[in-house]
Amino acid sequence: MTRRWAAALGANLLLGIPAVVPVWLLWFLASSLVTGPEPEENDGMAVWVVIATVVVGLYALLWSTVNRSLARRSSLAPRTYWLVSVLATLLPTTALIIYSP
Incomplete structure (x- = not known):
């Protein structure tokens, strides 16, 4: 049972590495x-909204597909599993924020 829990944690840590891009896109849109927008920015935010929607949507589909299959085989309670999954996925982004110059 411990292996299944460790596999879920490891998979979410690995999924957290490419999650840096969707999290950054969401932060960029929210801060913008x-x-x-900057006064010289003439294109507007529509292009960024489309790009962010596609990137975040594809990542969410990948993340949910992987985690649904792992959640069925995990020994954790569902609420605990999803909390650990979200926190493990956000760990690489948090590390980049903390250790950025």
């Missing part, structure tokens, strides 16, 4: 909407 709050602060407003």
Whole structure:
């Protein structure tokens, strides 16, 4: 049973590495909407919204597919499994934020 739990944790840590891109895109969109676009930016945010929607949607599909198959075989309770999965996925992004210059 421990192997199945460790496999889920390892898979989510590995999925957290490419998750840096969708998390950054979401942060970029949120910060741009709050602060407003730069005065010389003439293209608007529509292109970035389309790109972010595709990237985040594809990543969410991959993440949910992997985790649904692993959740069925895990020894953890469902609530604990999903909490550990989300936190393990966000760990590489958090490490980059903490250790960035």
